[in-house]
Amino acid sequence: MTGGWLEGDAALITGGGSGIGRAVAERFLAEGASVTILGRDKKRLDEVVRDAADPSRIHAVVADVRDSGSLHLAVAEAVDRFGKLDTLVANAGVWDYQRQLTRLSGQELNTAFDEIFAVNVKGYVLAAEAAWRELVKTRGSIVMTLSNASFYVNGGGPLYTASKHACLGLMRELAYELAPKVRVNGVACGGMNTDLRGPQGLGLADRSISASFAKQGPDTPPPPIPLHDSSTDPRDFTGPYVLLASRAQSGPITGHAINVDGGIGVRGFAGAAGGDHL
Numbered sequence: 001m002t003g004g005w006l007e008g009d010a011a012l013i014t015g016g017g018s019g020i021g022r023a024v025a026e027r028f029l030a031e032g033a034s035v036t037i038l039g040r041d042k043k044r045l046d047e048v049v050r051d052a053a054d055p056s057r058i059h060a061v062v063a064d065v066r067d068s069g070s071l072h073l074a075v076a077e078a079v080d081r082f083g084k085l086d087t088l089v090a091n092a093g094v095w096d097y098q099r100q101l102t103r104l105s106g107q108e109l110n111t112a113f114d115e116i117f118a119v120n121v122k123g124y125v126l127a128a129e130a131a132w133r134e135l136v137k138t139r140g141s142i143v144m145t146l147s148n149a150s151f152y153v154n155g156g157g158p159l160y161t162a163s164k165h166a167c168l169g170l171m172r173e174l175a176y177e178l179a180p181k182v183r184v185n186g187v188a189c190g191g192m193n194t195d196l197r198g199p200q201g202l203g204l205a206d207r208s209i210s211a212s213f214a215k216q217g218p219d220t221p222p223p224p225i226p227l228h229d230s231s232t233d234p235r236d237f238t239g240p241y242v243l244l245a246s247r248a249q250s251g252p253i254t255g256h257a258i259n260v261d262g263g264i265g266v267r268g269f270a271g272a273a274g275g276d277h278l
């Protein structure tokens with residue numbers, strides 16, 4: 001294709017086998033980029049490659065984001081395949097199913113903290129470390145998947161919320177440290193119908209957030225956010241990733257998070273949305 005916002009760019013996306021990572025991979029391809037998707041599950045990655053309209057512009061690498069060596073190999077493989085790296089999308093993550101402090105034992109907290117922070121926070125730092133040298137060469141950028149839980153409470157329990165607040169701090173720190181060569185920004189997504197899993201340490205590795213969406217029926221109350229009827233399809237959250245990855249569209253933007261959460265920050269006291277009667 002021609003005329004896409006990411007024409008000729010090359011991106012590496014962690015957690016690209018499902019959910020928002022897959023949606024971003026497909027959107028980047030549609031915008032003219034080449035994409036390397038990285039994840040733990042080979043079957044899923046293969047599926048994304050198989051479904052791509054132009055398989056010559058997509059490559060898959062099986063790796064765990066907690067392993068620095070594998071991330072370095074993935075960056076090398078991405079550059080070998082597509083000649084350079086313009087964008088790293090740090091995205092792979094796990095949720096804590098809003099498990100509150102009072103519902104967790106000390107032992108559970110101990111195990112789940114290590115697992116959630118290892119994937120959600122260490123996974124982002126290690127990916128940034130593996131990629132920055134290539135990103136400096138292209139004056140590229142990093143886009144991190146953040147969350148409503150990077151700003152507000154109750155999008156997770158204490159572990160997830162703390163991990164996503166940490167990612168916001170990481171995004172800002174790296175924006176400072178890598179400037180002026182590499183821009184670093186975030187997309188703070190709200191609830192999306194994906195396959196987001198929980199930590200193994202809490203026995204939640206096989207539970208998917210999609211089950212909560214499947215349970216919703218016509219009598220389910222809408223989420224208490226201003227845009228309470230907005231889409232939860234991850235494909236509808238990909239625009240800000242394209243914007244932030246595009247040098248032409250966001251060249252002067254760094255250290256910034258775009259909140260894509262239906263307006264949580266402007267919800268009212270009496271009712272979430274002020275215009276329901278309109």
Ligand SMILES: NC(=O)c1ccc[n+]([C@@H]2O[C@H](COP(=O)([O-])OP(=O)(O)OC[C@H]3O[C@@H](n4cnc5c(N)ncnc54)[C@H](O)[C@@H]3O)[C@@H](O)[C@H]2O)c1
Binds near residue numbers: 020066147195196
């Ligand atoms: N779904 C939501 O409501 C929501 C809301 C806000 C933010 N997020 C964030 O979006 C990001 C993507 O999650 P998603 O909702 O698309 O879920 P998802 O489970 O569909 O996608 C996450 C992907 O990361 C992979 N992954 C997990 N741990 C990994 C590891 N250690 N190494 C390599 N790959 C690993 C998974 O296999 C999966 O393919 C996460 O950072 C999550 O916190 C999700």
